[in-house]
Amino acid sequence: MKYYIILFSGICSVLMFGSCKKYLATEPTDFAITSNYYSNKTEIDFAISGIYSNLKNSALSRDWMQLSNAASDEGYHRSAPNGPATFSSTGGNGTITAYWDNCYSAINYINTFLENIGSASGKIDQSVIDKAKGEAYFLRGYYYFLLVQWYGGVPLRLSASKTVEEGQMAKASLKEIYDQIIADMILAEGLLKDQTSASLGYADRVTQDAVQGILARVCLHAAGEPLKDVARYKDALFWSNKLISSGQHTLLPQFSKPFVDEAKNLYNTENIWEIGYSYSGPAVTQNQGGPVGCFVGVRMISEAVSPTRGVDTGFCEGNLMVHPRLLKAYQPGDLRRDRTIANYNFTSSTTSAVVVRNYVNETVLWDRNPAKWRREEEDLVSRGILRGSAINFPLLRYSDVLLMFAEAENYINGPTTAALNAINLVRQRAFSTTNIINNVNVVNASSTNFTSAPLISSSGGGGTGASFVAFVTAGKLSVSVINPGSGYSSAPVLTIGKGNWTTGTPYALNDYVAVGTRQYRITTAGTSTATAPTNTTGASAAATTGAVFTYVGERPTSVTAVLSNHAGSVLLSGLNAAQLTQAIKDERYRELAFECLRYQDLKRWGILYSTVKDLANDIAGGDPNIPAAPAASSGNAIAPVNQITPNNILWPIPLKEVTLNKKITQNPGY
Incomplete structure (x- = not known):
């Protein structure tokens, strides 16, 4: 199987997690092996950094942001490529295969690490070991969470693969996988008791509070489609409430502030866990950093004086387009709309570095880009990089935790004051507390x-x-x-x-x-x-x-x-349980757009297929509030609608896995 090959090439030559003795005639003497490697905190930190690194690889970052989550009622890909963005994947698709490979290689790193971290006992303070194990257990659970959401049942590998035979493994059931994810994360939550957002001071590493928030998310997914382990709603309520009750996190006063901070690598009380990207070095031709803002943002691709591109705004391919349905989902006066969806575009000359910002008529609903992350808010050096950005990406924000709490509380106890207060905190922040100019007649x-x-x-x-x-x-x-x-x-x-x-x-x-x-x-x-x-x-x-x-x-x-002035009218009250459930779904749509949550939210609610199919009406102009898509956009927008089926909501198992692993079966419909 490919797993032991990855272990050899990736770990022996770079991360040094696993012993290479199996493959060599003599034991190497010029670097440490796992039996004696973990002798100080630096070596443990090095190993943990390797476990995180897969989250930054293209499959789990760039492709995930612009391809994996394109096919929903948030937006569509501007070029409608074959693959996940248009529900046209096959087992041989490169995006599908790379996602699988990155998750399982990370899991194998983690299993190797957990099997060998015991060598550090007595050499390093136990608190250091506990924190490292906590991060490793959490991340193993998180990588399996990514896998189970996209592929359904997958092999549950809890020890490092060392032989071809060990690679032969059947799928575990959804319940087995979710139970293991939750068990790993609960273990991590205890081990990370001394590593919180307050003690760490930044959000690029997992903390106890981040584990609590992701546990709430995992439990909501386990409670929803297709597993429907509804007892997990109670667990989601417990973990979200524990995080809220800790008092460590709050909403920032302005909706835009978390995203501005991410562009400037600043940390705050709202962003609980982020993928952290950074750029160092003066040369604008260096391709370092991350994809945030380079692929999902306001399109600006004109080249000025080579190699400087779009120096005023930062280069952005702008591969995601916004569905007008999302634009119309915001109430009048909702300040989130124009931060989430650009009300402008860029034009520039191929011979000049001058870039012009053109504002868009409010009546124009199609051909807009997301705008939560804006490269023009980066520092000058970072925004000069072509396809690499220092902008961080939020994996968990406090507003998400509040909405998860409201959803679980409503399911367990109905539309209580606590549930309403949680969603109202999110809604209240979205509107000005004083009179603003809503529109012009x-x-x-x-x-x-x-x-x-x-x-x-x-x-x-x-x-x-x-x-x-x-x-x-x-x-x-x-x-x-x-x-x-x-x-x-x-x-x-x-x-x-x-x-x-x-x-x-x-x-x-x-x-x-x-x-x-x-x-x-x-x-x-x-x-x-x-x-x-x-x-x-x-x-x-x-x-x-x-x-x-x-x-x-x-x-x-x-x-x-x-x-x-919506300060009073935005507060929800007097709703029954069904009405509050719908209000929470709508609020997640508006608050968390383009944060790579919508596709899986729709799936766990059991409405992904029906929601995507219904977009055909918008594209054709059947909604009186939404004009028909222009010819240049309609083909790209309709591709996922035409190609979605109840079966291809889950991705296929990669072809090479099915070929090499004789015990695994392909997902239905592929």
Whole structure:
């Protein structure tokens, strides 16, 4: 089997977890073997780092983020490749095979480590050994959790593979696998009693509180489809409540802050466990770091002056596109929407490093990118790397724990105050506690015929920070809110362009002014005279009016900012158990989008197939609130919808595993 080959090449030459004596005529003398290797903390840390490293390999990071989780109602892959992103995998698919290989090679490392860590007893402080064993047991459980979610039943290997015969193993049942995952993690939770977020100070390594949160997640999955071990809801409630009760974690005041911190490698009370990436070195051509923001973010791929690419924003392939259904799932005033889904895109020149940010009309629902992780928030050196980023990725956030607690509490005890309080903490953070600008209503006159978009400014209202951008469609004006601001006591006054015409004023090309009900565009810059333009067609005479004013029809009847203060209305109350269950599902959709949780959430709720199939209606324009997908996008968006079946929700067992392991059987449908 391939496992002992990986053990030889990967461990003997790099990680030195396993003895190479089996393969060599004489025992090597130039490096340590497992029987005497663990003699100090540095050597143990080296081994543990190797166990974590597989989480950063392409299969479990880059491909996982942009391919494995593309096929849901969050988004779709912009090129619809064959494989997991479009429910078109076969046992020979490279993504499917690499995911399996990475999980099992890590498990083999861990088994070897656990079998040999006893050699450190008496040489190293026992607390160091306990923490290392705690991380190893947890990670073994975590890698099996990844496997069971995607493949269903898999071989349960709890000792290091040393011979070909040991590689021959049948699938364990789902219950056996989940029971082992939970047993490993419970053991880890006790061993890590002295390693918490508070004591460690950063989130790149597993802590006791991270174990508690992931245990809650594992138990919810065991309780749901396809295993339906509903007794595990009680365990999910216990572990999520234990983490919450510890008081170590809180939500940050702003929804955007956890993701900004990840771009800057800062740690906080909300992000409990992260995959930590880093970049070191000045050369922009180095390909180091991680995939976050390079593949799932706002697309910006134009090359400026080689080898510098997109220096203002950071290079991003932008391979995930957002389903409009997610965009429409946010309530008016929900501040998460424009952080989760970009309301802008980038254009740049192939000969210049200047990158232009173009804001998107709110009416445009298709062809948007996720925007939780933004490369422009990295430091300059990091964002200069082509396909490597220092942005960390959250594997567990506190908001997820609150929602898991609410779900388990509701299942066990119904819509209690505790369950409602948990979901309401998440919802309350999503909305401003003061008045913001929710939207702008524009009433165009019948003869309005703008030829370009004017600037929109605001004044008054008592608040600050709001900004707007205008769009022109078929001569008619619309205005989108770019920043909703805060603290408004009344709606501010919005002004189109330069507002009303005034004498002796310098006007620039493409400024807009109004005279009474007439709207003009400046087509020749200049200073206005004492005579206002009166023409109702064409352009005014410069000799008479100074600047040239070209008539564009009647000014809009009104351009009105609409306030939104949801501080009270967002709090849920009076729901029955079924209503709260749906509210929790909806809240996870909005809060945790693109954090690689949605696919598996839909699966454990038993609605992945029906949800994906229903997207056909959106793509075809059957929802009155969602226009049909444009031709350039419809093919990519419809591919997973057309190809999903009840059987291919689980991935196939890799072909080479089925070929070499005579005791394993292929998953149904493959």
